Amino acid sequence: MMSNIKELLELAKKSLTVEDQKKIVKLEYEIMALERKSLELEKENLELKNRLNEKTQLKNNDIGYYAEDDPERIFCRVCFEQDKKRMTLTEIKNPNHSFSYYCYNCKNYFGEKPTLPKPKQRKDKPRYYFLNKH
Numbered sequence: 001m002m003s004n005i006k007e008l009l010e011l012a013k014k015s016l017t018v019e020d021q022k023k024i025v026k027l028e029y030e031i032m033a034l035e036r037k038s039l040e041l042e043k044e045n046l047e048l049k050n051r052l053n054e055k056t057q058l059k060n061n062d063i064g065y066y067a068e069d070d071p072e073r074i075f076c077r078v079c080f081e082q083d084k085k086r087m088t089l090t091e092i093k094n095p096n097h098s099f100s101y102y103c104y105n106c107k108n109y110f111g112e113k114p115t116l117p118k119p120k121q122r123k124d125k126p127r128y129y130f131l132n133k134h
Contacts, residue, residue, distance in 0.1 A: 005031060051084070063101050063110045064089055076103040077110070 016024070058065040064077040065086075079087040089101035089110065100111035 074101060076106060076108065078106045078108055079103060 058067055058075070058080075059071075060077075061074070063074050065075045065080055066073060074089045076085075076087040076089055079085040085105065087103055087105040089103055092100050092102055094100060098111070100109055102109055
């Protein structure tokens, strides 16, 4: 379609005044700008379709996203939704035998936040070591 318009413009240039030819040149620039914009929109449309396909390929559970073929590998919901990163969550076994998950990228816990046991107190006296300065 655009090539037909360009051919018509070239034919019209031959029999027009200089002022009319300037208007036609201006129209040609506008046509090229529209073609560039059309290509940009097509590219953006393709990117959005790819993102949508990527999200639909993953399944969603209470913790995060996972692929159907690998349900044990859970991706962080926050990282995926904000940055489109597939960050694998680390499974943590809590002292009460439940599980929670941690993302090392965004530092979020999913599930129950684990309560770590208190460190054991030393029963013997602490030892001090001094370096001799000579």
